Amino acid sequence: MAAMEKAGDEHAGSEVLRGLHRHLNCLNEDNKATRKRALEFIKKETIDKGLSSGVLQEVFSAILKPLLKCLSDPMERCRETTIVTMTEFIRCVPNPEECLPYLLPCLAHRFGEKEILEPAEELRLLAVEMLTLMVEVCGKHLAPYLNEIMSILQRTIVDPFPDVKRESCKCTVIFAKCVPEHFHMQAESLVKPLMLTITHQHSRVRVSVIEATGAVIQHGTGKNVDDVLSHLAQRLFDDSPQVRKAVTVVVGDWLLNMRDRYSYFHKLIPLLLSTMLRLIGTSLHHEALNKIYPELLKRLDDSSEEVRGVALQAVGLWLSSVTKDYNPELCAPHLQLLFQQLLLHLDDPDSAVQDQVLEILKSGSSVHPALLKREAEAVRDKQRSPYHCDVLLQHISSLSTESAPDSPK
Structure with a gap:
């Protein structure tokens, strides 16, 4: 039965090709209008004709090479008709390969x-x-x-x-x-x-x-994770929520399915935590927040600059997620550990890291300014330079000045 069907397709295909013969020859004509009409006729008598997939396969095999030459035709409309025609053949034939x-x-x-x-x-x-x-x-x-x-x-x-x-x-x-x-x-x-x-x-x-x-x-081989990590981290702060969501989905998928994924957990988890904090940080209970920051602190000593950078960004997001419902006195031990670790990195050999940590501490100082002030004063004279601690302490002082009631005149 299959042999008879194939023979029927071959016969029908031969009939179609006989009708296309002159138009296929016209594809080599110098006149662009002639070439254009020939291509349109070929499409009309094949794709637009509703022929069976088996017949289209026979025809496509015979006319493919002449069509390929038309991809470089000087006339844009000829090239367009060629691509459209080939696309429809590929869509319809049983053996496009x-x-x-x-x-x-x-x-x-x-x-x-x-x-x-x-x-x-x-x-x-x-x-x-x-x-x-x-x-x-x-x-x-x-x-x-x-x-x-x-x-x-x-x-x-x-x-x-x-x-x-x-x-x-x-x-x-x-x-x-x-x-x-x-x-x-x-x-x-x-x-x-x-x-x-x-x-x-x-x-x-x-x-x-x-x-x-x-x-x-x-x-891929997995060795290019570092090449893309910093770029993805930047997209976590993209203006578009769809872009931020795409990063979250991709990183989550890597954590679940990537080959040798466990080797990259220390690089990927800070990215995912950053996204989570950005999306739902302010709605997290303080117990949940207190379980997140230790994982971030571990990454501040990572050998990868990209991982450290992402972890610092996530710590900044953690502090910005702390709302009025977060009791700073009740959670003082957690804040103390966080401030102590950040102050260690305020003395980092890399000035860019110092600047980033300073901005994080300044933006998070309002959570518990008195505690941060005590911790900063305790390490000021132990650091390579007191400069960053002094800037931080000055910022904390300005907070208390702003919050103080106006002096009587």
């Missing part, structure tokens, strides 16, 4: 070189959408074409057109999940273009980049 040996090298040449040859941004978008579709329908058949796909994504992620960036990120996520056993070999090549794009002015692009970064790191 048969086109890969011809189509992917051609796409890599046109969209994966240092200088992208396609000038029209809308057509670049159509091409990347076609690539995404190929990844979706061809799956593991794409493994031999890792180089071609990665070369395309490296260029299109940094494309000037925001929609191309977003579609490239979407394609990256799907491709990473399709061939994880191969993707890790070149995952690192996408880190730089993603980090160059993570600060894009459009929040939707930033969200897409974060999601793609999640897939690249999770399905």
Whole structure:
């Protein structure tokens, strides 16, 4: 039965190709209007005709090479019709992977070189959408074409057109999940273009980049976590709640599913705690808050600057989460330990860390100014320089001055 069906598809396909023969020849004509009409006729007599998937497979195999030449046609409309037609063939045929040996090298040449040859941004978008579709329908058949796909994504992620960036990120996520056993070999090549794009002015692009970064790191070798950590930490303070949420989802997914994830807990947990404090810190009970800060203090001595930076940001968020419901006298032992540890880092050899700790202590000094004042005075003369302690003590004094009642005149 299957043999008869295939024979029927071949016969029907031959009939269609006989009707297309003259129009396929017209694709080589110098007249651009002739080429345009030929491409439109080919689309009309195949994709638009409602032919069976088996017949379309026979036809696509025969006309693919002539169509590929049209990707570099001087006329934009011809290139557009070509991409649209090929996309629909890929969507409809039962064995789209048969086109890969011809189509992917051609796409890599046109969209994966240092200088992208396609000038029209809308057509670049159509091409990347076609690539995404190929990844979706061809799956593991794409493994031999890792180089071609990665070369395309490296260029299109940094494309000037925001929609191309977003579609490239979407394609990256799907491709990473399709061939994880191969993707890790070149995952690192996408880190730089993603980090160059993570600060894009459009929040939707930033969200897409974060999601793609999640897939690249999770399905990569794991050695690029440090390369993206500081960038993700900065996005925790993004103006867009969708961007902040994307960071939370990605880091949470890493903690649950990333290969060798336990090696990265000390780097990832401060990120997740920072997000949690930013989102729900002020609604947390003081007992919950008091369980969080010890984990953050442990990370202040981490060998990674990125981890220390994120932990300090989280400590600042912890202090800003303390509300009027937090009883400073009842929780004084917790605050004392926190202040003592921060004052140790106020004497850090790195001046940038000193400045960051100073701002955190100043912003959190209103929680229990008297306790912080005592702790700062106790360590002032033990530090390399009393400068930062003096600035802090002066700030605490200004708080008490501001809160004091006006003097009688």
